[in-house]
Amino acid sequence: MLLLYTDGLVEQRGVDIDDSLHALTELALSADGSLEDLLDTLLTQLTNSMCEDDIALLAARLRPAST
Numbered sequence: 001m002l003l004l005y006t007d008g009l010v011e012q013r014g015v016d017i018d019d020s021l022h023a024l025t026e027l028a029l030s031a032d033g034s035l036e037d038l039l040d041t042l043l044t045q046l047t048n049s050m051c052e053d054d055i056a057l058l059a060a061r062l063r064p065a066s067t
Helices: 017-026 035-047
Strands: 002-005 057-060
Touching: 002 035, 017 035, 035 057
Parallel strands: none
Antiparallel strands: 002 057
16 A cells, blocks of 8 residues: 655644654554545544645555456
8 A cells, every 4th residue: 555645634733743643653544445435534534624735645556467
């Protein structure tokens, strides 16, 4: 699983960025679930529906090669 994100996900006014990064690493995210659910969970858990900055997320995973 590869997850890329912009700083808007972890930088919020009045919140220490180290606390936000720690919260990100503590999330129990499933690498096997749908990518859409994973991204929704990230946004819900980390932003509390309050975004002062734009956020871009990209999640990708390898698929088994077709034979």
